[in-house]
Amino acid sequence: MAQLLFFYLAGVIVLTAILVVGLRNPIYSVLSLLIMFFHVAGLYVSLHAEFLAAVQIIVYAGAILVLYLFVVMLLNVKREDRYHYQFPIGALLGVAILTEAVVLAIQRGYSEDVVPSPPTSELSFTGNTEAIGESLFTTYLLPFEIASLILLVAMIGAIILAKKDILTR
Amino acid sequence: MVPLSYYVILSAVVFITGVVGVLIRRNIIIILLSIELMLNATNINFVAFSHYFQNIAGQVFVFFALTVAASEVAVGLAIIIALYRSKSTINVDEFQLLKW
Numbered sequence: 001m002a003q004l005l006f007f008y009l010a011g012v013i014v015l016t017a018i019l020v021v022g023l024r025n026p027i028y029s030v031l032s033l034l035i036m037f038f039h040v041a042g043l044y045v046s047l048h049a050e051f052l053a054a055v056q057i058i059v060y061a062g063a064i065l066v067l068y069l070f071v072v073m074l075l076n077v078k079r080e081d082r083y084h085y086q087f088p089i090g091a092l093l094g095v096a097i098l099t100e101a102v103v104l105a106i107q108r109g110y111s112e113d114v115v116p117s118p119p120t121s122e123l124s125f126t127g128n129t130e131a132i133g134e135s136l137f138t139t140y141l142l143p144f145e146i147a148s149l150i151l152l153v154a155m156i157g158a159i160i161l162a163k164k165d166i167l168t169r
Numbered sequence: 170m171v172p173l174s175y176y177v178i179l180s181a182v183v184f185i186t187g188v189v190g191v192l193i194r195r196n197i198i199i200i201l202l203s204i205e206l207m208l209n210a211t212n213i214n215f216v217a218f219s220h221y222f223q224n225i226a227g228q229v230f231v232f233f234a235l236t237v238a239a240s241e242v243a244v245g246l247a248i249i250i251a252l253y254r255s256k257s258t259i260n261v262d263e264f265q266l267l268k269w
Contacts, residue, residue, distance in 0.1 A: 002170060002171055003171055006171045006175060010175070010179045013179065013183060014179070014182055014183065014186070017182075017183050017186040017187070017206055018186055020186075020190065020199070020202055020203070020206060021186055021187075021189060021190035021193070021194065021199070021203060021206075026196060026198050026199060026202075029198075029199055029202055030202065033202055033205065033206070036206075036209070037209070040209055040212070040213060043213060043216075044216055047216050047217060047219075047220040048220060049216050049219070049220065049228055049231075051228075052216060052228055052231055052232075055232070055235065056212075056235075059235055059239065060205075060209075060235075060238075063239065064205070064238065064239060064242050067242055067243070067246060068198065068201075068202065068242070068246070071198065071246045071249060071250065072198055074250070075198075075249075075250075075253050075259060086192065086193070087193045089192070090189055090192030090193035091189065091193060093188075093189075093192060094185055094188060094189035094192065094193075097185050097188065098182075098185050101178075101181045101182075101185065105174065105177075105178055105181075128228075131225045132225060132228055132229060132232075135225045135226065135229050136229055136232070139226075139229075140226075140229050143233060147232070147233055147236040150236060150237065150240050151236060151239065151240055153240070154239070154240030154241075154243045154244050155243065157243075157244050157247065158243040158244055158246070158247040159247075161244065161247035161248055161250075161251050162246075162247040162250045162251060164254070
């Protein structure tokens with residue numbers, strides 16, 4: 001049952017990822033990325049990361065993709081050529097990386113039992129959100145503050161870049 | 170129970186799709202979307218390893234990746250708008266100001 005669910009989610013994720021790259025219209029690409037984000041959230045739920053699944057839907061699907069859709073519709077681009085003229089080189093490189101990954105996966109495929117079976121630690125008993133919050137505000141307090149600084153810088157930078165003549169006034 | 174290697178393979182496939190998208194597309198919005206694909210592939214890896222090793226640190230790192238993704242989108246889209254205003258195109262072949 002768990003395997004069936006995983007294969008469904010993985011199949012949809014791979015299919016929509018390929019559609020994001022392959023579709024000609026940017027709006028369709030953004031919409032297929034939306035479907036992919038929902039299925040990634042489903043994958044997180046199956047991995048017992050419920051809080052991350054909620055954040056994935058709220059932040060990625062709710063904020064980031066809406067921003068993309070705004071810009072796509074704002075720019076109103078006419079239809080253009082789909083691929084770069086470097087298409088053969090890019091495809092060749094992609095096939096090479098894929099072959100490398102497959103070879104690595106086949107070589108390491110028999111060592112499944114190297115990964116120890118997960119012990120039932122405190123992660124299972126306390127809630128997922130509670131554990132994340134506790135870790136975030138004790139061990140990772142400084143990175144958390146730096147992340148807020150990054151968001152502030154991005155906000156100011158986006159305003160300065162997109163506003164027309166804020167510097168020349 | 171799904172083996173860990175399945176998640177790693179899925180994440181590798183999604184990541185490679187993103188790399189190929191960055192390399193072959195010329196629409197700059199699609200290039201940013203492909204970067205999102207790559208970030209999501211790493212997030213899947215983080216969450217899978219976090220589950221299998223019962224360590225919450227992987228899920229905390231997904232938060233930081235999410236923060237970086239959000240700020241990258243904000244700044245990247247602002248740059249795209251500024252570029253479109255000056256060149257009135259979003260084809261990356263036209264952006265060769267820094268080309269020597």
